Structure formats: structure tokens, C-alpha cells
Amino acid sequence: MRSRPSATEALHTSGYRLTMQRQLVWDTLRQSKKHLSAEDILAQIRRQYPRFNLATVYRCLEVLEELGLVKETRIRDRAYYELAEEGTDHYHLVCDQCGSTLHIEGDHMVPVLHHITDEHDFVVSNADLVVHGRCARCQAKAARTR
Amino acid sequence: MRSRPSATEALHTSGYRLTMQRQLVWDTLRQSKKHLSAEDILAQIRRQYPRFNLATVYRCLEVLEELGLVKETRIRDRAYYELAEEGTDHYHLVCDQCGSTLHIEGDHMVPVLHHITDEHDFVVSNADLVVHGRCARCQAKAARTR
DNA sequence: GTAACTGCAAATTCTTTGCACATAT
DNA sequence: ATATGTGCAAAGAATTTGCAGTTAC
Numbered sequence A, B: 001m002r003s004r005p006s007a008t009e010a011l012h013t014s015g016y017r018l019t020m021q022r023q024l025v026w027d028t029l030r031q032s033k034k035h036l037s038a039e040d041i042l043a044q045i046r047r048q049y050p051r052f053n054l055a056t057v058y059r060c061l062e063v064l065e066e067l068g069l070v071k072e073t074r075i076r077d078r079a080y081y082e083l084a085e086e087g088t089d090h091y092h093l094v095c096d097q098c099g100s101t102l103h104i105e106g107d108h109m110v111p112v113l114h115h116i117t118d119e120h121d122f123v124v125s126n127a128d129l130v131v132h133g134r135c136a137r138c139q140a141k142a143a144r145t146r
Numbered sequence C: 001g002t003a004a005c006t007g008c009a010a011a012t013t014c015t016t017t018g019c020a021c022a023t024a025t
Numbered sequence D: 001a002t003a004t005g006t007g008c009a010a011a012g013a014a015t016t017t018g019c020a021g022t023t024a025c
Helices: A007-013 A020-031 A038-048 A054-066 A110-120 A136-145 B007-013 B020-031 B038-048 B054-066 B110-120 B136-145
Strands: A070-075 A078-083 A089-095 A101-106 A123-134 B070-075 B078-083 B089-095 B101-106 B123-134
Touching: A007 A020, A020 A038, A020 A054, A020 A078, A038 A054, A038 A078, A054 A070, A070 A089, A070 A123, A101 B110, A110 A123, A110 B101, A110 B123, A123 A136, A123 B110, B007 B020, B020 B038, B020 B054, B020 B078, B038 B054, B038 B078, B054 B070, B070 B089, B070 B123, B110 B123, B123 B136
Parallel strands: A089 A123, B089 B123
Antiparallel strands: A070 A078, A089 A101, A123 B123, B070 B078, B089 B101
């Protein structure tokens, strides 16, 4: 089993410089339980460093994504970022009625990704699954009204 | 087996008006083999109707989506639209190297969607899967260089 | 020392909205 | 007849870029 290199290490071996900004963005994502938008990340960091800049957030994320440390998911027009965990799926159920997002973990996507690799000769780096529909709570609400 | 209502019918029974604009957007999507961006649709229609407006395209798409006739996929910052085919998966493999997009059809997502319905009490209306990675052609190219 | 990086402001790109006019029902 | 829909122009929102100054190596 191969262990994941730290961000510090990964930056270094790829010839990127280790800046405070990159570390802050990385740490913010690590400390978060859920995915964050670029603005979310900025807001967090600005508590400590009010001069921190949004363009810098985007540029740091770009590097971290390129290194495979961070993945991006687009939900309704906006990009969200989270750590790229290896091995497990991580996808999102978006309720179109109340707007809530459920985070799902599991291994159900594994066969799909295998199919893609085997049948289409495509090397998968990241699968972004966003499922739209209606959450349990909104169904219950609709049932009551009926 | 339930047959799909035509767009005309669906608009009518939902109380929407049947306008030429909506028909043109619908027909453009039906005639296309691949997904189209709003700009693509506009360009197509403008060949015949040069005054056709982009805002109208978006507004027509919004209605068609609401009726479940059209689905939207976001790939790299941009929305693409295509007919919402029932029954089969339709997802996209995006090569991050050359930028090409492969359209995949199949039933591999079925177990995943079942899992979502069963375990999370979530009624799925649309699953949007975008897989990033490297296509066969770019792998071959990389192998040659090595 | 110097190439890479950041902050700032301005630009870009996609999408949405306000409003006066047009049209489907 | 009138509520709905469209075209146009302008606004919005998220992300990117140019550039001068800063910093990691």
C-alpha cells in the first residue's frame, strides 16, 4: 500500500515552491469537514491574514489539483474543493427542492470506473458525480401536503 | 412501457405556451448528435433567424429542463445541453490533456443509482457524471515520447 | 540573484435580469 | 384581452490575467 505524500513533499518534488499561501489553502481544506468554495477558503484564511487574496486562492487550488491533492466538484454553477481521498468514492446528492447537499462515501462507483478503464482505454484521474433529485425530507414534506 | 410525450405536448399540458423559439431550441437539440452549449444552439438557430437571442436560448432551456426533456451537464465552467434520454446512462469522459470529450452510454450506473435510492431515500431525477483523466490517444502519445 | 509567486485591479466569460414590445391562447 | 414570452442592453457572479513588487530557493 502506497502512502500519500504530504502536500509539502509533493510541492517540493514537483519543483513548486513551498509558500505560506499554499500551505494555508491546503490546511484550510484539511481542517474542513465539507467541501469549500474559493470564497469559503478565502474567508477562513482572512480571519488570520486579512490581506489574503482571492486570486491567490484560485492559483493555489490550481496547483494542488494538478498534484492530485485536491479535487474540484461543480454544483450549480459554483466550484467546490476538497481533499482528493484515494480509494473511496465521494459524490454529492443535491436536492433540487431545498438545495441541501448530501455527501456520500462508498465504493459503488468502482465497477463503473473499471468499465471506463477497460472498455474505453481511459485513465481516470477523478470522477465527479453530482446526482440531482429530491431528498428524504422534501419527499416527506410533499407527502404530507398531498 | 410509457412513451415519451413530445415537447409540444409537454409544454402544452404544463401550461407553457408553444412558441417558435422553444421549438427551435428543442429541434436543434434533437438534431444534434452531441451536447451543445447555449452559444452553439444560438449559432445554429441564427443561420435561419439572425435576430435570435442568447437570453432566449437560456430561457427556453430552463423550461425544457424543468419539463425533464433536456438535461444539463457542466464541463469545465460551461454548461452543455442534450436530450434527456430515459433509461440509459449518458456520461462524459473529459481528457484533461487534449480537452476532448467522449460520450458514454450504458447501464453501468444503475447499481449506483439504486444504492442512492435505497440507502439514502433520495429520488434521483438526473445523474451528472463527469470523469476526468487521460484518453487513449494521449496515453499513446505519452508512451511514444518516453 | 533570479525565477516563481503574490496582491491588486482590471478584464473575461458565462449567465441572468429589467423592461418595453410582441404574441399565443 | 391579457398573461406570457421575447429581444435588447445592461447587470451579475465566478474566475482569470497583467503587472509591479515580493519571496523561496
